[in-house]
Amino acid sequence: MTPSLNSIVSRLHVKQLRLLIALEERGSLLGAAKQLALTQPGASKALHEIETTFGAPLFVRTNRGLAPNAVGHCVIRYARLIHTDLAHLREEIVGIMRGYGGRVSVGVIMGAVPLLTDAITAVSERQPEMSVEIVEETSASLLGLIDAGRLDLAICRTSVSQTPYLYDSVLVKEETLAVIANVAHPLAKRKRVMLKDVAQHRWVVYRANMPMRILLEREFHDAGLRFPAHLLETTSAFATLNLLQKNPSLVALVSVDVARFCTAHGVVRTLPVTLASRSEPYEMVTRRDAPLAPGVRLLMQAIVEAGSAAA
Template identity: 65%
Template sequence: MIPPLASILSRLHFKQLRLLVALADCGSLLRAAEQVGLTQPGASKSLREIESALGTELFVRTNRGLEPNDVGHCVIRYARLIQTDVAHLREEMAGILQGHGGRLSIGTIMGAVPLVTDALSRLLERKPALSVEIVEDTSARLLNLLDEGRLDLAVCRTSISQRPHLYESIDIHQEQLAVVANARHPLAVRKKLELSDLAAFRWVVYSANMPMRLLLEREFHEAGLRFPLYLMETTSAFTTLSLLQRNPTMVALLSTDVAEFCTRFGMTCILPLQLQSRSEPYQLVMRSNNVLSPVATMFTQEFSGQAASRGGVTP
């Protein structure tokens, strides 16, 4: 039986986590012990203490040395994450003490990337030594990272969560959507298109149940058209653009901000199709009752100001 969390927290130590990572890297108890500054008997004792604290064995002995079992792989993965988090802690403390401004972790959905990068660029003019991590993913994944404390803020939608009360949010932008394609798409020269004109082409879309995918499905339904069967599903902007570049007959649905950016640099063209549906606003999201760091507060001000200047909505 797995011990209670309080028991695990009271019995595990950072040096033991370092030993787990070293064992995974080295595969040898002797080499792992040397790496973390222990004797082999000391490392063997420490491993037994770790397994006792967690209530299960983590490694199996083979002719090649110690190999993690399934639970061991899981524990090692989290040990690496904890080491990374402590490294980030040290980095942020050093930045604050040296007057550099610390560290900021921001999550964003694809459609908000232009707004996020604009706000960050202005923030970096004020805090040039600030360390920044940007994670682009789906709203669901970003909210999970926010829950885990791995993001300070996220620009996404809380409507996909079953627990929206866990978050505080500011409506930022009523997202406009555009259908894009390679500039050599057969219909790129047309002055006006209907959805039926594109029904037979292969679409690059978000995964099922994501807000942008649901909107596109609604467009097809209201037009009395069958939703395309042969899809390319991805949440990656780069993958979407690469597919459009390599396949001149594909089409994709992107936020207008992203579509205009890509078209400005000749990566895509915006097809003349007027969508009937409106996408729900995305939000600047933080955990409820969480006190933001000074740099996270500064980013919030920059981002909200940028959105307001472009017609976004405020609380």
């Protein structure tokens, strides 16, 4: 029977997590003991205590030494996460003591990546020693990471949540959309392109029920056009651009900021398609009433300034 959470918390020690990581890396008790400056009997006793804590064996003996079993792989994965979080904790404490907040975890949806990178560039010039983790995902996923405490803030949309009151949010920028395609696309050299002209082409789009996808579906509906079939669905800007590069007949809907970046580098071309609908603005989101480290506040200020400059 698996012990209770309280039992695991009261019996598990950080040094035991280091032993689990070392056992996976070294593959033997002797190797792990040497890495952690322990005796082999001491390492063996510690492993027995860990397996007792979790109520299950974590390793199997092989000709090559110790190998984690399924439960062992699971425990080691979380041991690494906890170890990483403790490293981040130390980094942030050092930063706070120096007066700038050592580390910030920020999420961003695809269209707002240029806005965020502008803000991070500005912050890096002011505080070159501050570390920033960037997670690009959908709004729903980013809000989930904020709920779990894995992100300090995110540039996304709270409209996708059933509990938007759980967040503090500030509108930072309106989003304008553009249709992009390979520079060799059949419509790339036209001075005017109607939605019906691209209706027959295959689209790279966000998956259903996401704001950008809903907007595109509304555009087709209002124009009396059938929404394209056989879609390629992705939330990745990199995947979108690679698909457009590989197949010159594809088209995609992205933010104007992403389109400008890509066209500036000659990767794609923006098709002169006029869209009547407006997308939802970007929001800068944090957990409601959550304490914010100095580094988080610094980045938030830079995001607001970047949004104002781009308006």
